[in-house]
Amino acid sequence: MSVTTATSSPTRTLAIDASGLAKSYGDKVVLDGVDLSIPEGTVFSLLGPNGAGKTTTVQILSTLIPADRGTARIAGHDLADDADAIRDVIGVTGQFAAVDGLLNAEENLRLMADLNHLSRAEGRRRADELLARFDLTEAARKPVVTFSGGMRRKLDLAMTLVGNPRVIFLDEPTTGLDPRSRRTMWEMIRGLVDDQGVTIFLTTQYLEEADELADSIAVLDGGRLVAHGTAEELKQRIPGGHIRLQFDSAAQLQGAFHLFPAAGRDDEALTLQIPSDGSIATLRAVLDVLDGNRVQARSLTVHTPDLDDVFLTLTAGAGSVPTPDVPKENDR
Amino acid sequence: MSTPSYAMRDSMTMLRRNLKHAQRYPSMSLSTIAMPVLMLLLFNYVFGRALGDGIGGTEAGATGAGGDYIDYIAPGIILMAATSGAVATAVSICSDMTEGIVNRFRTMPISRASFLTGHVVGSVIQTMVSIACVVLVALAIGFRPNANPGEWIAAAGLLALLTLALTWLAAGIGLVTKKVETASNIPLPLTFLPFLGSAIVPPESMPSGMRWFADYQPFTPLIETLRGLLMGTGIGNDGYISVAWCLGLAVVGYVWAKRAFAKGVRN
Numbered sequence: 324m325s326v327t328t329a330t331s332s333p334t335r336t337l338a339i340d341a342s343g344l345a346k347s348y349g350d351k352v353v354l355d356g357v358d359l360s361i362p363e364g365t366v367f368s369l370l371g372p373n374g375a376g377k378t379t380t381v382q383i384l385s386t387l388i389p390a391d392r393g394t395a396r397i398a399g400h401d402l403a404d405d406a407d408a409i410r411d412v413i414g415v416t417g418q419f420a421a422v423d424g425l426l427n428a429e430e431n432l433r434l435m436a437d438l439n440h441l442s443r444a445e446g447r448r449r450a451d452e453l454l455a456r457f458d459l460t461e462a463a464r465k466p467v468v469t470f471s472g473g474m475r476r477k478l479d480l481a482m483t484l485v486g487n488p489r490v491i492f493l494d495e496p497t498t499g500l501d502p503r504s505r506r507t508m509w510e511m512i513r514g515l516v517d518d519q520g521v522t523i524f525l526t527t528q529y530l531e532e533a534d535e536l537a538d539s540i541a542v543l544d545g546g547r548l549v550a551h552g553t554a555e556e557l558k559q560r561i562p563g564g565h566i567r568l569q570f571d572s573a574a575q576l577q578g579a580f581h582l583f584p585a586a587g588r589d590d591e592a593l594t595l596q597i598p599s600d601g602s603i604a605t606l607r608a609v610l611d612v613l614d615g616n617r618v619q620a621r622s623l624t625v626h627t628p629d630l631d632d633v634f635l636t637l638t639a640g641a642g643s644v645p646t647p648d649v650p651k652e653n654d655r
Numbered sequence: 656m657s658t659p660s661y662a663m664r665d666s667m668t669m670l671r672r673n674l675k676h677a678q679r680y681p682s683m684s685l686s687t688i689a690m691p692v693l694m695l696l697l698f699n700y701v702f703g704r705a706l707g708d709g710i711g712g713t714e715a716g717a718t719g720a721g722g723d724y725i726d727y728i729a730p731g732i733i734l735m736a737a738t739s740g741a742v743a744t745a746v747s748i749c750s751d752m753t754e755g756i757v758n759r760f761r762t763m764p765i766s767r768a769s770f771l772t773g774h775v776v777g778s779v780i781q782t783m784v785s786i787a788c789v790v791l792v793a794l795a796i797g798f799r800p801n802a803n804p805g806e807w808i809a810a811a812g813l814l815a816l817l818t819l820a821l822t823w824l825a826a827g828i829g830l831v832t833k834k835v836e837t838a839s840n841i842p843l844p845l846t847f848l849p850f851l852g853s854a855i856v857p858p859e860s861m862p863s864g865m866r867w868f869a870d871y872q873p874f875t876p877l878i879e880t881l882r883g884l885l886m887g888t889g890i891g892n893d894g895y896i897s898v899a900w901c902l903g904l905a906v907v908g909y910v911w912a913k914r915a916f917a918k919g920v921r922n
Binding site for chain 2 (some may be wrong): 385386387407410411413415417418422425430435437438439440466
């Protein structure tokens, strides 16, 4: 199954183009033929329960581990032949903040500048700029061990940005952050795409995060992609969407039920739930039927399934929404 | 791209990082120095008379100027500073591996060798500084070597070679262990090997099984060579045997560490 965002045109360059990626550890198949095509300048989000293979996908695409099978090109460079060229254009921020706890924030950024072979002056300029942008200037000289989780993540992302990456892998960048820090991270991620046109490959266990950020979403389950599309497309794919009519009296409810025998009826709440694909045509048809038969409803709400519904339906085999307590895949 | 010039530059960056760690958190380096200094004080002031008298009748009694016990034990204990440096190396590499930072390095366009090179060179420098401190303490409490400048240089060279060998071994240990505690425990037997050699008492005074072990383990020829260089006792073949041991251990450690690092991310 392949993934392309709805906004992409055939001429748009692909930042990530992978086909048939597979990886096993002993008998355990982690990835079983994953195809991805992610256009430049978009946010792609990979969803999946724990153990679905999200981190393994990131590790393969970011040159950390080789795939057993399959090919991939990142920013036009072949993963198997030209890993160094790929490392030149990517940035990775993993699940656990990869910062040097024994250095301070400024030294961490300068270390990245040195490793990106920037000149001393350029390195200093870049470090100062990123400290300011991530609101870390005041804490620049404090040891990183004293940082809060949110500050460490911000520093981690700042370190990733020192090398001006064109493709950034964010592996669960906001896991364990409080809602405010999460919002801040989201704004920064959005800013990167909007201002600098970078491509973001995001894995997350927060469906809200994917909904908020991603141009396209793929759902990974048991090492295979089980769905792809925009958040809206995914929501429409699964059943559960309905139009909910609220009535004032049992007589009105009874009258309406005659018109929509397939609808779910709740006599106590005086509501009727009519299955719907969420389209305007369906809505108009429902209203026309009500009007034509002079049935009065007090209010109407359109319920579309949210990503939680999508996720639970698509990954039913896995049994649960991801929880953060399972040992993570990038443990040594 | 990891061109040769970047390999050098990246290794220097990693070395600076390593030395900054040591400077910022000196407790590990200090304990590297403290252990041998403690041994030196203990064996000189507490056990010195009994042990010194005990070995007085042996060949070692004829050793060095006036046959002071400090002159007998100082070379062996100076050498222990090299072994305790290995513990610090294993710990610092293992703690780097357990943090996400190594994975970050691996996804950057830097020389693959620079991480280990920076660590090993940094550790060798730190251990040599520790050794120098232990030598100074030994001199301060009465160690009186009769070496000429050439012999001092040879002694320093031998210690540097041993340190390099032990550091590569320790790097391998740090890479394959999953917990910092394990990384700090595994090299500990190394630090005791000199005791089971000729560091404290001559092997001739040991029970025969022990003596056989002492004669064939690497630290005995190393200690004898160092003692010979500093105190003028006979070296014989021990010099060649020592260099061979060091080179052998260095190659084994180097190959092992390189392989362990190249194996990459474990899941």
